[in-house]
Amino acid sequence: MDATTSSEFILRAWREFATRDPERIAAVFTPDIEWLAPPHNATARALDDISHLVGRDRVVHFLTTEFPAVFVADRQVDFTAVTATDTTVVVETRMRATLMNGRPYDNDYCFIFELSDGRIHRVREYMDTQRAQEMFDGSGFRQNG
Template sequence: MSSASNKQRVIDAWKVFATRDAKLVRDVFTPDAEWLAPAGNATALALDGTHHLIGRDRIARFLTEEFRTVFVDHVSIEFGGFYADGDTVVVEMRLRATLAHGGHYDNEYVFVFELESGLIHRVREYMDTQRGAAWFRSPATERAL
């Protein structure tokens, strides 16, 4: 697949993630897909330490069920860019939301998507873990970090 078509597949996948439809989300991943985030990140800690998701069913459960137990309201995603080279697509993104404890969350992310035969095989997620943890410690307090 071309870089342009892989880039479009990842853009389309984000639209599928927004549907919160587990079957649709599941179908954009390979059966043995992986989603890796830094160990000890605030979202992983809020979900009992889960930072390495294996298998499309597990990833779909995170994106369609667990995500909204942490980021409960006013979720907004602002994309900075999508960049592709062959089967690798890089996404810049900013996530803002209300957390389960009522506090505000605002952090920037970079995702590296690796595709295989047009499906997502691996996602590597990067964020400012200290900034994320600060938001989780601050219920109902808006901060400028």
């Protein structure tokens, strides 16, 4: 893949994530996919503190079952930047949603997707963990720009 094809693939994969269709989502990942997020982040805490997902089935389960159980409604992801090479795509996003506790969620993210054999092999996810925790527990919530 060239850089343009890689970035188009990731944007297409993101649309597949939104379908919550396990087969469609599984098709974008290698069997040994790893998804790494900051340890003890608010979403991980809501899910038994799991922040390192390994294997296609585990990641698909997260995206189809666990993620929508935490971010229950009004999910909106806005892409603010996409930068790519042949095998790496960096995506900056802003995600808004309603949390399982009814509170609003609004946070910025950076995802680094590593590709192998035309599929996603590794995802490194970064976000403002303190801001997320504040929204999860209701302490000091502030609107994002």
